[in-house]
Amino acid sequence: MSTTEIDRQWTTKLRRRVTAKLPPEKLLPDTQPAYVSSWIYVFGVTTLSALMVVIATGCLLAIRGPQWWHGSGIGHFVNSMHLWSVEIFFFAMVIHLWGKYFMAAWRGGRSLTWVTGAVTFLVSILTAFTGYVSQTNFDSQWIATQAKDGINATGGGAYFNVLNLGQMLMWHIVLLPIAAVVLTGLHVLMVRSKGVVPPFADTASEMS
Amino acid sequence: MSKKAFRPDVDAPEWKGGYTPYDIIKEGTIALLVVALLTIGLAVMFGSPDVKAVTLKRWANAAPVDFATTALSELNGTSGVATYGAPYNKNSTGQQLGPLELAKWVGARIPIDTATAFVLDPLKSLPSQPALSTGLAQWKSASNGTRQTWMNDYTKAATKMKFSAGQVVVNANNAGPVPVFINDLTQMARSGALDQDLVTSNGFYTTDYTLPLLFIADGSYLGNLAATQHLTGEQWGMMNETGSYPGQAWLWLYTFWYQVPPFSQSGNGDVLVWGLMMVLTAGLILVPFIPGVRSIPRKTRVYRLIWREHYKP
Numbered sequence: 001m002s003t004t005e006i007d008r009q010w011t012t013k014l015r016r017r018v019t020a021k022l023p024p025e026k027l028l029p030d031t032q033p034a035y036v037s038s039w040i041y042v043f044g045v046t047t048l049s050a051l052m053v054v055i056a057t058g059c060l061l062a063i064r065g066p067q068w069w070h071g072s073g074i075g076h077f078v079n080s081m082h083l084w085s086v087e088i089f090f091f092a093m094v095i096h097l098w099g100k101y102f103m104a105a106w107r108g109g110r111s112l113t114w115v116t117g118a119v120t121f122l123v124s125i126l127t128a129f130t131g132y133v134s135q136t137n138f139d140s141q142w143i144a145t146q147a148k149d150g151i152n153a154t155g156g157g158a159y160f161n162v163l164n165l166g167q168m169l170m171w172h173i174v175l176l177p178i179a180a181v182v183l184t185g186l187h188v189l190m191v192r193s194k195g196v197v198p199p200f201a202d203t204a205s206e207m208s
Numbered sequence: 209m210s211k212k213a214f215r216p217d218v219d220a221p222e223w224k225g226g227y228t229p230y231d232i233i234k235e236g237t238i239a240l241l242v243v244a245l246l247t248i249g250l251a252v253m254f255g256s257p258d259v260k261a262v263t264l265k266r267w268a269n270a271a272p273v274d275f276a277t278t279a280l281s282e283l284n285g286t287s288g289v290a291t292y293g294a295p296y297n298k299n300s301t302g303q304q305l306g307p308l309e310l311a312k313w314v315g316a317r318i319p320i321d322t323a324t325a326f327v328l329d330p331l332k333s334l335p336s337q338p339a340l341s342t343g344l345a346q347w348k349s350a351s352n353g354t355r356q357t358w359m360n361d362y363t364k365a366a367t368k369m370k371f372s373a374g375q376v377v378v379n380a381n382n383a384g385p386v387p388v389f390i391n392d393l394t395q396m397a398r399s400g401a402l403d404q405d406l407v408t409s410n411g412f413y414t415t416d417y418t419l420p421l422l423f424i425a426d427g428s429y430l431g432n433l434a435a436t437q438h439l440t441g442e443q444w445g446m447m448n449e450t451g452s453y454p455g456q457a458w459l460w461l462y463t464f465w466y467q468v469p470p471f472s473q474s475g476n477g478d479v480l481v482w483g484l485m486m487v488l489t490a491g492l493i494l495v496p497f498i499p500g501v502r503s504i505p506r507k508t509r510v511y512r513l514i515w516r517e518h519y520k521p
Contacts, residue, residue, distance in 0.1 A: 166415025
């Protein structure tokens with residue numbers, strides 16, 4: 001096989017493109033710029049960690065099915081962990097978002113990093129909402145019957161029926177988590193590829 | 209060739225300073241451990257709410273008059289669902305966003321005839337009872353005008369409806385089979401049979417609770433329970449959950465609009481709030497591209513607090 005033929009392979013092209021954008025030292029760095037020294041940076045990794053706990057506890061709940069936690073002490077405890085990891089997730093995510101806003105973290109070709117982060121936030125809200133209406137208890141009844149009016153007013157309720165438990169549960173445990181994980185993965189890879197945004201220039205010479 | 213001007217809210221200066229050691233794997237592991245322990249701690253200390261779901265059986269036993277009144281409104285077409293419009297029927301235009309009739313355009317894609325779905329079909333599923341069978345046959349053969357006369361007579365008298373000795377009591381003399389319908393449906397609900405019938409009306413296996421939830425939500429019982437749990441719209445209920453739990457605090461802005469005019473007073477409140485939130489959401493996603501909004505961080509100088517070490521003289 002000639003070198004030219006290898007060069008033309010999709011696999012070769014993809015590998016070269018990926019390794020050029022994300023060489024190992026960027027993907028798993030062992031140093032970071034000196035300006036990355038603030039408590040605000042903690043909230044990105046906290047959000048990611050909370051997402052892992054949310055998924056892990058969600059998987060535990062999935063093993064025994066959507067109603068297990070109503071009649072089992074262990075099930076209820078796992079549900080409590082699922083709830084609190086979600087609360088931590090959103091708490092950390094919102095601080096992370098505000099922190100990145102005030103750093104103007106989209107600068108230097110990082111616009112897509114911001115966009116994927118913001119969309120992940122919205123997908124997470126929808127994921128949490130479908131979780132609330134899938135609890136099969138009073139909260140899910142009340143939230144679903146109230147939320148239907150908002151969604152129906154936009155015409156969306158005909159396709160996204162919050163009173164249909166099966167549909168909401170599927171969105172909650174399949175479609176939206178896939179979207180959230182893919183978006184989070186892209187977001188993290190973009191951060192690693194572009195690096196953490198530097199501080200605003202202090203002098204005219206820095207802006208050259 | 210002239211160099212492109214530096215745009216401080218779009219471009220970032222190249223970092224020419226130093227680097228410090230950074231163990232990303234160690235950081236991630238510690239963060240995961242801390243979050244996992246914090247989650248366990250919060251779960252042990254506070255648990256999670258799990259208030260039992262309301263059933264038609266519970267509702268009809270706890271508040272039989274409210275149930276029977278709601279059943280009547282489903283039969284005579286005055287209930288919330290019966291007059292809802294899309295996606296359940298065409299009995300209302302629904303909410304409008306300016307000239308846009310979004311709900312109406314989509315149409316009745318989850319069609320529900322409340323009299324049939326909530327009253328007549330469930331009653332037909334009951335084992336043969338002479339008075340009910342006669343009543344259903346009478347209803348079937350009656351004209352719309354006759355049915356309307358019966359319902360009007362019963363509705364007029366139902367303002368003094370009582371529940372006595374296990375029966376719905378309404379003094380209506382020219383209501384045809386309506387008294388039997390309302391009483392038998394109430395008995396059916398009190399036994400738990402109506403819960404089962406509405407859930408399995410589309411077959412044995414089901415995961416769709418649209419019918420029983422809409423019926424329950426048409427009554428006052430669910431709403432009254434929600435009010436005691438600070439869950440109504442005026443109580444910022446959209447972001448709350450039962451008990452003293454944080455709920456969906458991230459919905460605070462969405463919930464906020466419902467508390468203030470014009471949204472709180474408009475018949476189109478829902479679609480107005482949704483429209484506004486769509487615009488704000490697009491704004492959030494597109495912050496990097498919106499002049500002015502993307503300059504706020506630089507102008508407020510909060511970044512100097514975040515990077516205070518870097519800016520230290």
